[in-house]
Structures are given as structure tokens and as C-alpha cells.
Amino acid sequence: MSIPKKLKERYTWFKQHSAHEENSSLAFEIISEDKRGLISEISTKIYNLGSDILFFQSWSEYDGKCHTVIQVDNKSNFDAILKSIQEIPEIISVEITSTSKKTWGKRIIIIGGGAQVSSVASGAITEADRHNIRGETISVDTIAVIGEDEISNTIDAVGKLHRVGILVLAGSLMGGKITKSVKNLRSVHGIPVIALNMAGSVTKVCDLVVSDPVEAGVMAVMLISNIGAFNLLKVHGDKY
Amino acid sequence: MSIPKKLKERYTWFKQHSAHEENSSLAFEIISEDKRGLISEISTKIYNLGSDILFFQSWSEYDGKCHTVIQVDNKSNFDAILKSIQEIPEIISVEITSTSKKTWGKRIIIIGGGAQVSSVASGAITEADRHNIRGETISVDTIAVIGEDEISNTIDAVGKLHRVGILVLAGSLMGGKITKSVKNLRSVHGIPVIALNMAGSVTKVCDLVVSDPVEAGVMAVMLISNIGAFNLLKVHGDKY
Numbered sequence: 001m002s003i004p005k006k007l008k009e010r011y012t013w014f015k016q017h018s019a020h021e022e023n024s025s026l027a028f029e030i031i032s033e034d035k036r037g038l039i040s041e042i043s044t045k046i047y048n049l050g051s052d053i054l055f056f057q058s059w060s061e062y063d064g065k066c067h068t069v070i071q072v073d074n075k076s077n078f079d080a081i082l083k084s085i086q087e088i089p090e091i092i093s094v095e096i097t098s099t100s101k102k103t104w105g106k107r108i109i110i111i112g113g114g115a116q117v118s119s120v121a122s123g124a125i126t127e128a129d130r131h132n133i134r135g136e137t138i139s140v141d142t143i144a145v146i147g148e149d150e151i152s153n154t155i156d157a158v159g160k161l162h163r164v165g166i167l168v169l170a171g172s173l174m175g176g177k178i179t180k181s182v183k184n185l186r187s188v189h190g191i192p193v194i195a196l197n198m199a200g201s202v203t204k205v206c207d208l209v210v211s212d213p214v215e216a217g218v219m220a221v222m223l224i225s226n227i228g229a230f231n232l233l234k235v236h237g238d239k240y
Numbered sequence: 241m242s243i244p245k246k247l248k249e250r251y252t253w254f255k256q257h258s259a260h261e262e263n264s265s266l267a268f269e270i271i272s273e274d275k276r277g278l279i280s281e282i283s284t285k286i287y288n289l290g291s292d293i294l295f296f297q298s299w300s301e302y303d304g305k306c307h308t309v310i311q312v313d314n315k316s317n318f319d320a321i322l323k324s325i326q327e328i329p330e331i332i333s334v335e336i337t338s339t340s341k342k343t344w345g346k347r348i349i350i351i352g353g354g355a356q357v358s359s360v361a362s363g364a365i366t367e368a369d370r371h372n373i374r375g376e377t378i379s380v381d382t383i384a385v386i387g388e389d390e391i392s393n394t395i396d397a398v399g400k401l402h403r404v405g406i407l408v409l410a411g412s413l414m415g416g417k418i419t420k421s422v423k424n425l426r427s428v429h430g431i432p433v434i435a436l437n438m439a440g441s442v443t444k445v446c447d448l449v450v451s452d453p454v455e456a457g458v459m460a461v462m463l464i465s466n467i468g469a470f471n472l473l474k475v476h477g478d479k480y
Contacts, residue, residue: 006303009302009303010302010303013302014302027400029399029400036287036291036292036293037287039279039283039287039293039296040280040283040284040286040287043279043280043283044280044284046280047276047277047279047280051276052276053276053279053298054299054300055298055299055300056279056296056297056298056299057296057297057298057402058293058295058296058297059294059295059296059402060294060295061250062249062250062253062254063246063249063250067400067402069400097396097397097400098393098397103383103393103394103397104383104397105383113369114365114366114369114370115366117365117369118361118362118365118366121358121361121362121365121380121382122358122361122362125354125357125358125361125382125384126354126355126358126384128383128384129353129354129357129384129386130354132383132384132385132386133386137383138383139381139382139383140361140381140382140383141379141380141381141382142361142365142379142380142381142382143343143344143345143368143372143377143378143379143380144365144366144368144369144372145372146369146372146373153338153343154343156337157337157338157343157344159269160267160269160307160309160337162297162299162307
């Protein structure tokens with residue numbers, strides 16, 4: 001099986017960089033009233049100050065307040081941005097904090113059913129701990145999902161997450177729509193996929209098949225960490 | 241120990257609702273060239289069409305492309321928004337997809353060191369699987385971190401995440417700056433905290449102390465799921 005061009009490029013870039021290397025380490029954390037048009041107002045102010053926004057997240061909270069996190073490039077005039085945001089009447093507080101990439105780093109996503117998800121997670125978390133002690137930052141995010149449609153939709157949603165390094169599928173049977181979603185995630189989003197050695201067509205379209213769930217989790221970390229020589233492009237298509 | 245007002249309100253709201261109840265189930269997924277000012281342009285267009293943005297996330301990818309996910313309220317004219325976004329020359333693709341809240345649901349965050357993080361995660365993932373089968377959507381996100389400053393900074397960063405239901409601290413010794421960060425997360429962000437029964441001052445400021453790591457993970461799920469009667473406000477301050 002061939003490796004999609006985008007996967008090869010994105011993986012090589014992802015593997016080479018430590019998660020906390022980036023051109024900005026500061027973010028603005030804003031709490032405000034939930035006024036319609038506020039995202040437009042804040043982002044236009046930052047644009048007018050000549051800054052490049054690297055990350056922007058904003059959402060409504062349960063109490064009608066709006067939370068916003070904005071990361072701008074290092075050449076930005078942080079004081080001027082801070083001042084200009086504070087001038088907006090609906091702003092309750094603005095703080096300058098470290099970025100989410102620096103804190104949570106590269107992400108491993110684990111999707112599948114009960115016992116196997118826990119085992120894969122256990123391997124990945126223990127191995128991530130060892131890499132993080134040595135200077136990487138790798139977090140492990142899991143969701144237990146059942147059903148072909150549900151798993152397929154969840155895999156599609158992985159392409160909408162930021163900082164994802166690799167996906168591990170933890171189950172005993174996956175195929176049909178799931179296989180289509182894996183193909184799409186790999187070719188359109190360039191995200192590599194490990195599968196347990198399971199029934200169904202999904203193992204035929206994954207980058208690596210691993211029989212032991214703990215080992216699958218450990219390998220996921222080794223593959224995206226910039227520490228160590230294990231490289232997906234060298235073991236691609238292997239079964240363990 | 242008293243329960244901060246914000247925690248009581250936010251927890252009650254969080255507990256009562258299933259993760260996929262919300263006033264919009266659709267989001268726009270946009271891939272574009274990474275032009276400065278694009279966030280301002282897109283959000284202004286949506287504002288001018290009279291829509292309320294419930295969630296907005298945008299970031300730069302490795303290849304110089306920009307990824308944007310936008311959730312608007314159900315009353316919005318989805319076709320008009322789609323058309324108006326497509327008119328921007330830098331847009332490569334726009335798709336209408338389901339929301340991240342519907343897919344990933346309520347989040348449990350686990351922070352701490354190696355073996356204990358894995359054990360807490362194992363309990364939480366296995367229990368989340370059981371609740372998700374019954375109609376909830378709960379995901380479990382973990383990071384292994386070492387050091388007082390690092391753990392403290394990571395706890396501060398939990399307040400910047402969206403959809404967080406509860407934080408579990410998995411370690412054998414936590415105090416000092418970590419204790420301050422827990423106090424702040426609870427009172428300012430209203431996010432409850434479970435700690436393992438560990439050394440250090442942190443257990444004195446948490447909502448629940450649980451000795452067994454697997455049980456701590458299981459309880460985290462039970463506390464935020466809208467299935468079942470286990471309620472933080474009834475067991476608050478207990479040690480298990």
C-alpha cells in the first residue's frame with residue numbers, strides 16, 4: 001500500500017519538530033459578554049494592528065459568557081493588542097498566557113471500544129510520560145465509541161482537530177464506512193493511522209497493524225516523538 | 241471546604257445535560273490559504289448575515305494552509321453563509337459537518353505522572369464506554385507532566401479548554417503552586433477537581449479525594465454523566 005503524498009510530508013514535518021518549538025509562545029485569554037459580532041470585532045482589531053493570528057478559538061459558555069483564546073505571531077505588538085482588546089466594552093478580562101500547543105503538544109487520538117481503548121491508552125500514556133520527561137510534549141486523547149456510523153463520523157472529526165499526530169483504532173472489527181473514513185483522513189488530512197490486528201477491511205488501509213494493544217499505544221508515541229529513530233516511513237505497512 | 245458559587249452553577253448545568261444536546265448540530269469546516277485578515281473577513285460576513293457564532297476555531301497548518309471550524313446557531317441561513325464564505329478567493333474548500341461537541345462530548349482531563357495517569361485513564365475510559373453506550377458522549381484526555389511549575393501551568397491551561405467537565409490529578413505528591421492553580425480553576429472557571437489520596441496540600445482544596453486510581457477515573461465519569469444519580473454536590477469533600 002502506498003503512502004499518500006500529504007501524509008508523507010505532514011508526518012516528516014511533525015516527526016522532526018518538538019511540540020513546543022513554534023514561533024510564538026504566548027496567547028491572549030479573553031472572557032467577555034457573549035455579544036454577536038465580537039469575534040469579528042476582536043479579529044479586525046488584531047488585523048489592523050498588523051498581526052498574524054496563528055490560532056483562534058472562541059466559544060459560548062453555560063453562563064452566557066464568551067471565552068476566547070488567541071495566539072499571534074512573535075513579531076506582534078502584544079501591548080498594543082492587549083490595550084485594543086481591553087477597549088471593547090463587553091470585555092470582562094484579558095490575560096496573556098502560554099499557548100495550548102506548548103501545554104498539550106502533539107496529540108495521539110485513540111478511538112474504539114472499551115477494554116482495548118484502555119489498553120492502547122495505557123501503553124501510549126506510559127510511553128508519552130517517558131518522552132515528555134526527555135523534553136517532548138505528547139498528550140493522549142481517547143473516546144470510546146460503538147457502531148460503524150459513529151466510529152466513521154468520529155474518524156472524520158479527527159481531521160477537524162488541531163495538533164493531531166496519529167490515530168489509533170482500538171477494536172476487534174472495523175470495516176465499511178470506517179475504512180472509507182480512514183482512507184480520507186490519511187489522504188486529505190495526512191494523518192497516519194495504526195490499527196490493532198482486527199477483523200474487517202480497515203487493517204488493509206492503515207499505515208501499521210499492531211496485535212498487542214499496549215504496544216500499539218507505545219508505538220504511536222515513538223512514531224510521532226522527535227526523540228528516537230523509529231520512523232513510520234521505514235516501517236510503513238508492517239504488521240507486528 | 242466550601243464549594244465556589246461558579247462551580248456549583250456550572251456543575252449543575254453540566255451534569256443535567258447530555259453532551260449532544262445543543263442548539264446547533266452543524267459546523268462549517270473550511271480549508272483556505274493562510275491570508276492575514278481571513279478570520280476577520282469570515283467572521284464579519286457571518287455577522288452581517290445575522291448569525292450568532294457558538295464556536296470558532298482557526299489555526300495554521302504545517303503546509304501554510306489555514307483550517308477553520310465554525311459552529312453557528314440553528315436559526316442561521318446555512319446556505320447563505322456557505323455561499324458567502326465560498327466567495328472569498330483564498331478559500332480552498334468548505335464543508336458542512338457535525339459539531340465537535342456532538343462528536344467528542346464532555347471532556348475529562350487527567351494530569352499527572354506515569355503509572356497513576358494510566359490507571360486513572362483506564363478507569364475513566366472503561367466507564368465512559370459504558371455511559372456512551374447508554375447515550376452519553378464523554379471523552380478522556382490525558383497528559384503526563386512532571387514538575388511543580390509544569391503541572392501548575394497545565395492546570396491553568398485547563399481553564400482555556402472548552403467542554404471540560406472535571407479534572408483528575410494523578411500523582412503521589414502535589415502542593416505549592418499546584419494547589420494555587422487548583423483553587424483558581426475551581427473558583428474562576430468552575431471546574432471541579434478530583435485528586436488521588438496523595439501527599440502535599442492539594443487534597444485539601446479538591447472536591448473529592450479517591451485513593452484507588454481506577455476508581456478515581458470511574459467516579460470522574462459518573463460525576464459528569466447525565467445518566468445515574470451520583471452527584472458531586474452530595475458527596476463533596478468526601479474521601480474514598
